[in-house]
Amino acid sequence: MTNFFAPLLCFCNAIYFASSVLPDPYRKIDYMVDYYGYPFEKHVVETEDGYSIEVHRIPGGKGEKVNQTLINKPPAYLLHALTQSSADWISVGPQLSLAFLLADEGFDVWLGNCRGNLFGRNHKIYLETSYGFWNYRIPKLMVIEVGNSCQGSALPTDNKSELPTADKLAMLRDGSTVGKPTVARPIRRKPGLGSEYRHLWHEIGIYDMPATIDMILKKTGKSQLYLGCFSQGCTASLVMGALKPDYNKKIRLAAKMGPVAFLGNMQGGGKMVLPTITKLLVPILERFGHFDVTTIALLTILVTKLLKMHIIIPVIFNAIYAFVGPGHSNDNEQAIKMGAPFLLGGISSKQVLHYGLGVLNPNTFRQYDYGSEKNMIAYNSSDPPDYPLEEVTMPMVIFQGKNDFCADPLDVELLMKRLPNVIQRFMRPVNHIDFGYNRNIRSLVYNKIVELFKKSESKISRNIRN
Structure with a gap:
């Protein structure tokens, strides 16, 4: 088995190393924001473990000049889903984008990124083509x-x-x-934040998000911000709230869309495929190393070309719906074509396998399982520790999809029972990817998020006046 998979893995990575993503003018996020008439800033945050990650800021609404954006505005931090980047919040255009909607409604919008995606590919020590960049051990x-x-x-x-x-x-x-x-x-040590064997959405929660939040609050002079997250962004925020509880106080209100934590009730293709590939690949990749799954030039070009073909879009989305739930995102062809170059934003194989372990172990939301022997080294326990969700005290509202195969309503219900400060839950007739691409997502979800953020902000203003 080892003699077969080692050459195969080396071949696949050789192909990846030789075909890193080609330069694409559409990847210039500042050009896109400027094209739509909004002000734009680029910032770089360095995490405590050495990753340099871009954070993109839209400090004002459409047509506002730079000097007009210096008005005291509440900051809103948006964090994307698996395979995505900050570009996905704006590539779908002003008619659909939550980022542009918040900017037009008076918020200072900050678009976060994560290690390994299009805007998080630099490290003090590792090259992005090294296993250490994607595994970090x-x-x-x-x-x-x-x-x-x-x-x-x-x-x-x-x-x-x-x-x-x-x-x-x-x-x-x-x-x-x-x-x-x-x-x-x-040498062996007690379990905690510094676990030796590292994975990536765990690190997003304990490194990337805290560093980004600290930078935003320092730049704006605020003590709190609003958080909007989707899918993996919600997973990382739960990790942050559980393991770095001081950051709960820095979140004024969090809006979580399709939050993924417990996965025992996952439906569709993921339920069939993830357990099998997880059992197969965890021991192999832990021995030979993890790698970037999606940011391959040929794959990006192929997906972009196919999504520009009207006749192919329904076929592709029927396949996608088998994994994310029945929906109508394919009705919004313009948003799909605009967002296509950014769909494959870069993820580690370890991120996918960590979710797969959640499917294999229903009713658990815990750290990565390396097997009993390595778990003893990493955690001083044969089983990985659960994330202490009772520590996640940030106030939050949850938007879940009635047709969501990834964040199944039963799993979201279990999550809500473990969280101490869920203010409200909204059930919507959407699947998992509809949170980004459904043509009616503004009326279904985004307008309510803005309403709740503004309502929370008005309470602050009244308290200050009183």
């Missing part, structure tokens, strides 16, 4: 051995607030003593 606690003597712990074990930084990782990589052989050796 650097220990939190290591002993630096110089020659034959042990120099002590380089990184802390139990202090959850002191996570490994890129500078410390570089020190471990490069060595701290000139002229002597330096070895970085992992």
Whole structure:
């Protein structure tokens, strides 16, 4: 088995390395925002573990000049779904986009990105073509051995607030003593934020989101912001709220669309395919390394071309509906064609497999399962720890799809029972991807989100006046 899969994996990655995404003018998000008549800013946030991620800002509504956007506006932070990027919030155009709607309604809109997507492909140490970029398996606690003597712990074990930084990782990589052989050796430690074996939507929650939130609040001078998230963005926000509970206080109100956490009731093609590929690939990829799944030039070009062919769109979407639930996103051909170049934004194979483990283990929302032996190293337990959802105290409203195969209503119901501060739930006749592409999504979901954000903001204003 190993002799077969090792060459196959090397071949697939050779193809990927040789065909990184071709330059595409439509990937210039600033051009798109400017084309639609909105102000735009680009910011870069560096995470504590060394990833550089772009954050895109729309500080005003259509036609507003830069100096007009300096008005004191409430910040709204939007985080995308699996395979997506910040571009997906605006590529569908002003008639559909939640980002443009919020900007027109007086919000200072910040479009987040995640490690590994189109706008999060830089790291202090790793190249994006390295396995470390997509797997990130650097220990939190290591002993630096110089020659034959042990120099002590380089990184802390139990202090959850002191996570490994890129500078410390570089020190471990490069060595701290000139002229002597330096070895970085992992040792066992208690489970916590610094788990040695890393996956990606976990890191989005404990690294990417906190760094982005801190930057937004610093730039705007605010103490809280509004959060809008979709699918994986909701998963990451739950991880953040559970493992970094101080950030719950920085969220004024969160609107979660199609939140994915528990997956035991997943329906459709995912229910049939994910368990099988997860069982097959977890042991193989944990041995040989993880890789980028979607950002391949040939695949991007193929998908873009096919989605521009009127006769092919229904065929493609019927296949997609088998995985996400019956819907009508294919009715909105203009939005599909505009968003096509951004659909494959870049994900790690480990993100997909982590969701697959959730399907294999119903009624659990927990960290990555490496198998009992590696779990003992990573977590000091044969089973991965559950995320403590009782710690997620941010106020939130949940929008769920009646036809959603990925965030099944039964799984969302279970999630709501575990969360302490769900203010309201809205059931809508949509599937999973309809949250981004349904032609009626503004009236079904987005207008309500804006209404709730503005209502919350008006309460702040009244409290200040009183």
